[in-house]
Amino acid sequence: MTETSSNSGHARRVVVTGMGGLCPVGNNAADIWTAIAAGTSGIGPITRFDAEGFETRFAGEVKGFEPSEVLGRKESRRIDRYTQLAVAAAREAVAQSGLDIPAEATSVGVLVGTGMGGMETFEAGTETLLTSGPKRISPFFVPMMLANMASGTVSIDVGAKGPNFGTVSACASSAHAIGEATLMIRDGRAEAIITGGAEAAVTRMGIAGFNAMGALSTRNDDPQAASRPFDLERDGFVLAEGAAVLVLEEREHALARGATILAEMLGYGTTDDANHMVQPAPGGEGAARAMNLALDDAGITADDINYINAHGTSTQLNEKLETQAVQRVFGDRAATVPISSTKSMTGHLLGAAGSIEALITISAMEAGLMPPTINQVTPDPDCALDTIPNVARPGTIARAMSNSMGFGGHNVSLILGAPDLDL
Amino acid sequence: MQSAAGMIGAGRRVVVTGYGAISALGIGADALRQGMRDERSGLKTITRFDASDQATQFAAEVADFVPGDWLDRKASRRMDRFTQFATVSAHEAVTMSKLDVRLAPDRVGVVTGSAFGGVETFTASVEALLERGPRRLSPFAVPMSIANMAPGVIAIELGATGPAFAYSSAFASGANAIGEGMRMIRQGRADAVVAGGAEAPIHPLIVAGFAAMQSLSEQNDDPGGAVKPFDLHRDGCALGEGAAMLVLEERDHAIARGATIIAELVGYGATSDAFHVVQMAPDGEGVARAMVLAMSDAGIEPAEVGYLNAHGTGTAMNDAYETIAIHTAFGSAAKDLAISSTKPRTGHLLGAAGALEAVISLQALEDGVLPSTLNLVTPDPACDLDYLPGESRTRDVQAVMSNSMGFGGHNVSLLFRQART
Numbered sequence: 001m002t003e004t005s006s007n008s009g010h011a012r013r014v015v016v017t018g019m020g021g022l023c024p025v026g027n028n029a030a031d032i033w034t035a036i037a038a039g040t041s042g043i044g045p046i047t048r049f050d051a052e053g054f055e056t057r058f059a060g061e062v063k064g065f066e067p068s069e070v071l072g073r074k075e076s077r078r079i080d081r082y083t084q085l086a087v088a089a090a091r092e093a094v095a096q097s098g099l100d101i102p103a104e105a106t107s108v109g110v111l112v113g114t115g116m117g118g119m120e121t122f123e124a125g126t127e128t129l130l131t132s133g134p135k136r137i138s139p140f141f142v143p144m145m146l147a148n149m150a151s152g153t154v155s156i157d158v159g160a161k162g163p164n165f166g167t168v169s170a171c172a173s174s175a176h177a178i179g180e181a182t183l184m185i186r187d188g189r190a191e192a193i194i195t196g197g198a199e200a201a202v203t204r205m206g207i208a209g210f211n212a213m214g215a216l217s218t219r220n221d222d223p224q225a226a227s228r229p230f231d232l233e234r235d236g237f238v239l240a241e242g243a244a245v246l247v248l249e250e251r252e253h254a255l256a257r258g259a260t261i262l263a264e265m266l267g268y269g270t271t272d273d274a275n276h277m278v279q280p281a282p283g284g285e286g287a288a289r290a291m292n293l294a295l296d297d298a299g300i301t302a303d304d305i306n307y308i309n310a311h312g313t314s315t316q317l318n319e320k321l322e323t324q325a326v327q328r329v330f331g332d333r334a335a336t337v338p339i340s341s342t343k344s345m346t347g348h349l350l351g352a353a354g355s356i357e358a359l360i361t362i363s364a365m366e367a368g369l370m371p372p373t374i375n376q377v378t379p380d381p382d383c384a385l386d387t388i389p390n391v392a393r394p395g396t397i398a399r400a401m402s403n404s405m406g407f408g409g410h411n412v413s414l415i416l417g418a419p420d421l422d423l
Numbered sequence: 424m425q426s427a428a429g430m431i432g433a434g435r436r437v438v439v440t441g442y443g444a445i446s447a448l449g450i451g452a453d454a455l456r457q458g459m460r461d462e463r464s465g466l467k468t469i470t471r472f473d474a475s476d477q478a479t480q481f482a483a484e485v486a487d488f489v490p491g492d493w494l495d496r497k498a499s500r501r502m503d504r505f506t507q508f509a510t511v512s513a514h515e516a517v518t519m520s521k522l523d524v525r526l527a528p529d530r531v532g533v534v535t536g537s538a539f540g541g542v543e544t545f546t547a548s549v550e551a552l553l554e555r556g557p558r559r560l561s562p563f564a565v566p567m568s569i570a571n572m573a574p575g576v577i578a579i580e581l582g583a584t585g586p587a588f589a590y591s592s593a594f595a596s597g598a599n600a601i602g603e604g605m606r607m608i609r610q611g612r613a614d615a616v617v618a619g620g621a622e623a624p625i626h627p628l629i630v631a632g633f634a635a636m637q638s639l640s641e642q643n644d645d646p647g648g649a650v651k652p653f654d655l656h657r658d659g660c661a662l663g664e665g666a667a668m669l670v671l672e673e674r675d676h677a678i679a680r681g682a683t684i685i686a687e688l689v690g691y692g693a694t695s696d697a698f699h700v701v702q703m704a705p706d707g708e709g710v711a712r713a714m715v716l717a718m719s720d721a722g723i724e725p726a727e728v729g730y731l732n733a734h735g736t737g738t739a740m741n742d743a744y745e746t747i748a749i750h751t752a753f754g755s756a757a758k759d760l761a762i763s764s765t766k767p768r769t770g771h772l773l774g775a776a777g778a779l780e781a782v783i784s785l786q787a788l789e790d791g792v793l794p795s796t797l798n799l800v801t802p803d804p805a806c807d808l809d810y811l812p813g814e815s816r817t818r819d820v821q822a823v824m825s826n827s828m829g830f831g832g833h834n835v836s837l838l839f840r841q842a843r844t
Contacts, residue, residue, distance in 0.1 A: 054557045078700075106712065110695065115569060117540075117591075125628055126549040134477050134631030142632040143700050143830050146538060147570060148591040152831020155697045161709065164695030164833055165599050168540075168570045169588035176588050180603070183610060205549055208557035209565040271529065272587035274578040277501070277566050286584065289529065407566055408575025410588055 013251040014265040020092025023242030024060030033363035041224040055211040058223035059202045060240025060347025080118030085243035086150035086198035097247035109162035109190040110155040113173030113197040115351030117147030162190045170406030175354025179268035196355035198243035228375035229312035229341035230383040237313040240347025244355035261419035263362045269293025273409030284325025287411045291329045294413035309402040312341025323383045340373040340388040354404035365397045437605045439685045441670035443515025447483035459794040464647035479639040481646035483663030483770030503541030508666035509573035509621035520670035532585035532613040533574040536596025536620040538774035540570030593829025598777025602691035614676045619668035620775035651798040652735035652764035653806040660736040663770020667778035690838030692716025707748025710834040714752035717836040725756035729820025735764025743805040763811040767797035777827035784823040791819040
């Protein structure tokens with residue numbers, strides 16, 4: 001029986017033993033961190049489809065990813081891009097963890113979130129139906145488009161037979177996955193869970209749909225300056241694609257097999273605004289409650305947080321309300337606690353945002369370097385925060401918070417700790 | 424404030440205090456109950472679109488559903504059909520439970536499952552984009568399409584501000600949502616959770632997609648007799664639409680407010696095959712483990728389970744493997760277990776199937792009336808259990824189980840028991 005820890009109060013503590021990711025600034029965790037530490041933007045003109053005539057013609061694309069190299073030519077054609085990205089990220093994470101999954105398959109779960117699922121497949125299927133009729137729909141259409149197929153395919157790929165499903169909560173999807181996976185391990189339902197998120201929504205519908213909502217930046221003449229969270233001149237988010245996967249593991253289980261612990265999952269809080277389909281609650285009430293629940297879950301207070309990875313989408317409304325939420329929770333410290341939005345570099349990975357930001361936060365802890373918010377030119381008086389403008393800042397991060405919010409009023413806050421907090 | 428999940432979860436029991444359902448058998452849980460007693464199928468020729476060029480031309484549609492009769496008319500126009508179903512079912516469930524969400528809104532969660540989300544909205548939007556260009560889309564195209572809008576809208580309608588999101592595990596989604604909703608209450612994260620599933624897949628693209636996989640029966644001349652789970656001549660399933668929601672509640676919370684307890688949700692098992700994208704693991708290994716996990720979670724012996732609502736899709740592989748899995752999980756008790764598939768009546772509600780079948784199982788537990796498997800005429804030697812052919816059977820049972828499986832290898836088993844002191 002595991003001793004109750006002095007740290008978070010949970011009998012079964014959950015640690016991170018592996019991570020992998022692909023996003024617009026790099027195709028593995030190390031490259032992603034190198035780019036983030038240097039303040040590099042991954043945003044550029046759209047190449048995945050002809051964006052002529054679209055209001056927004058730039059995005060954050062994953063570059064140089066050859067799915068056939070990862071999955072083989074035949075298999076890769078039978079899975080949607082979001083699942084391809086998930087499998088690549090999962091393989092990197094599992095390899096780093098050194099976990100022998102086949103040896104304990106039934107106690108390893110998979111939870112990968114996505115906001116949109118197989119969007120490219122869904123669009124192409126609709127087009128085929130319209131142009132060629134129902135009898136030309138591929139037998140792979142349904143399995144490719146389903147939003148659970150990242151979880152399903154990863155479980156097949158690595159041989160994990162424990163609990164398995166996806167979480168869907170728009171832009172909070174992968175943060176939900178990581179949080180729920182943490183609770184599953186605490187509850188003893190699994191010893192390890194491969195968890196995170198994947199999204200491949202840089203498609204015609206993705207761009208046109210978010211354009212129709214007025215949600216995307218239209219700074220077509222300067223894409224790399226378009227994602228500018230907290231800056232007064234922000235004009236919308238930048239759609240991006242990618243995946244990030246963590247291997248979460250029960251701490252004693254990880255220690256017993258001599259695994260390297262990258263970080264600890266200390267806390268998870270989730271709430272719903274119940275206010276509006278697409279607008280956050282006034283005053284950031286729901287997000288603030290999620291942060292407080294996460295702090296309680298971790299058994300710490302806001303004073304213990306050294307760094308916040310913000311949701312920070314680069315829309316006017318989000319940052320205004322997110323600032324109010326941070327002010328509610330952090331009080332006098334709100335103006336001085338370092339907080340950055342790495343979406344300024346990666347763009348907004350929607351359902352994969354929470355997971356890529358968890359990965360970046362863990363890298364930042366390891367490096368002792370706080371990632372910047374780039375494109376900070378004109379401060380917004382409504383966002384009186386220390387956004388780590390433009391240049392990464394050295395600093396010890398013992399405990400970090402990562403926030404995610406999604407259309408539908410979903411709020412998630414995760415708290416990550418350095419691996420050796422109680423030693 | 425309650426904080427540590429798991430630590431304080433011990434001893435928190437979860438009961439059902441309300442449910443709602445919409446299916447081809449009718450709008451409301453009473454229509455579902457009656458539909459399980461009548462020997463009739465909700466499968467008919469498709470009317471929602473012209474299906475004459477489809478290989479399969481029938482499905483189980485919800486007839487005469489006028490959203491404005493049930494929901495604020497303006498609000499309902501901004502919901503996809505699956506969210507309309509979800510919201511109407513949630514209202515029915517909460518009304519039955521008499522739960523006053525506003526007394527402690529942050530202690531009430533909403534978790535639902537859907538395999539496809541807003542199919543009609545998404546495909547119509549793609550069509551608009553292709554025909555009229557990228558600048559003519561509705562601002563509601565994205566929010567109405569996404570699968571989490573069902574829990575998002577239900578949370579708004581009820582004023583529930585606890586955990587709210589969607590689960591996605593293809594055709595096990597609704598069952599996963601119910602099981603995870605139970606865990607949330609056990610963990611102390613909520614005192615009540617509205618949990619279930621919703622699906623509106625009767626669309627040419629989805630029908631064609633399943634037809635391309637040869638999952639669907641093509642007996643277009645006899646829709647009501649087409650789906651034949653466990654029968655030697657079964658040739659596939661048929662799609663259905665609808666929703667079902669449960670109000671799950673911490674038992675002491677329900678007792679303290681004098682709620683009527685319908686049943687206790689005592690067991691939940693969730694596993695993965697890790698075998699194949701669309702095929703079940705040999706011998707139903709994964710679903711057998713889910714059933715065993717549910718029974719061990721509940722502390723219930725196989726012989727105590729009196730009725731099993733099977734996944735029973737009516738495909739050759741599913742019914743044979745599920746039968747083997749039931750043998751594996753129940754051992755010598757398998758032969759005495761009453762099993763049926765209600766999909767010949769409701770069609771396959773995909774992400775809502777597990778939720779609808781949970782309500783059917785609860786009604787069987789309440790009433791002591793076990794629904795039959797329609798269209799089971801010629802026994803299949805590979806399916807050698809009691810699948811309740813013929814008429815529904817009157818038998819009091821102490822516990823009921825419901826199985827769900829989804830493409831991707833997801834298996835879920837839920838176990839309900841008579842409410843006890």
